[in-house]
């Protein structure tokens with residue numbers, strides 16, 4: 134048995150990796166770092182070492198939360214998409230496409246269902262920025278929070294033998310979707326990881 138082909142699960146959960154998310158800088162599209170709130174970090178903090186853009190504080194945005202709106206004037210039904218609204222917004226104007234009446238509607242945030250780390254969009258839940266390590270894999274979105282996270286997934290995917298950790302909870306690698314852990318996708322996943330590692334702002338995978 135070759136030891137280099139054995140993955141030994143240390144039992145880290147995703148929370149171990151999530152404190153630092155590498156994201157696409159909204160100003161220069163290079164790789165920027167988002168520190169997420171935890172015991173030592175009270176507010177989310179975004180920093181780009183390429184253009185020095187930085188941003189601190191809570192500014193939740195929503196993600197494609199589409200609602201049906203009934204126009205209060207003509208009863209027409211249309212969609213309101215509350216994408217990219219700030220978390221502090223309570224009401225928004227939306228114009229009826231039929232009678233052009235401005236309806237004032239309450240904004241509903243669906244952050245934890247559709248946003249951030251639980252979704253398939255690979256966007257952070259504070260500023261709504263795309264994860265840096267993200268690519269389409271067949272009809273799925275493959276992503277990692279940061280390089281450590283990506284390396285761990287690579288280590289796991291490439292191993293012939295995968296050894297479980299002893300804890301009773303599920304670790305990050307045990308929660309990977311089947312299409313990532315499945316051996317039949319192994320070479321293609323590893324290929325995608327290699328491409329992600331060589332990604333620059335100009336060469337998007």
Ligand SMILES: [Zn+2]
Nearest residue numbers: 158161181184
């Ligand atoms: Zn930047």
Ligand SMILES: [Zn+2]
Nearest residue numbers: 204207229232
């Ligand atoms: Zn109307």
